[in-house]
Amino acid sequence: MDWSFLAGQVDEAAQRLLGCELERELNGEIVRVRIVETEAYHQTDAASHSYKGRTPRTDVMFGPPGFLYVYFTYGMHYCMNIVCGPEGEGSAVLIRAAEPREGEAILQRNRKGKSDAELLNGPAKLCQALAIDKNWNGHDLHKAPFKLIIKPAPAPETIIQTTRIGITKAVDVPWRFYIKDNPYVSKP
């Protein structure tokens, strides 16, 4: 697979990831979801974990695209990022929400019986639904076993660009992107 579509500017990569599918294998069963909401984080951006430089925690963000940066927050939640941008630059795209495409029953089981629009409409919910935890931090998506793969897709119809959610620094940077009128977005 060619990862060059994520190697440019991180805000462009965040938009290219919209519409792409994530396919997850769980106990031999397939779960497939479509990304509908993303946020970009860059090392020159005070809201980014990479802002304070390369540390053991943020190291993977400075690597090449196609790796996962999974962090733990609020004492109980995981959030999943896809490392983007050129190697050496600390940038990644947070996957904030997705739309169920296949294996909805499995998502529901992982999400305490929630269904449809409440399965994947938030970064920590998405990780819970797809069973992504700290063991996935630093994971190389290029390599087998492919229990998680990403399938590129053409750009969706209309992309809305706005400010990011839940941050206290660089609050005006408009690096949140989502598919217009999509009911699976975390917060329209």
Next chain:
DNA sequence: CGGCAGATACGCT
């Protein structure tokens, strides 16, 4: 349905 409190552990000061 909107607002608020509480949960809870880790990285960094």
Next chain:
DNA sequence: GCGTATCTGCCGT
């Protein structure tokens, strides 16, 4: 110590 790229349950409309 402190702040956090969040979610849930509980309260009131």
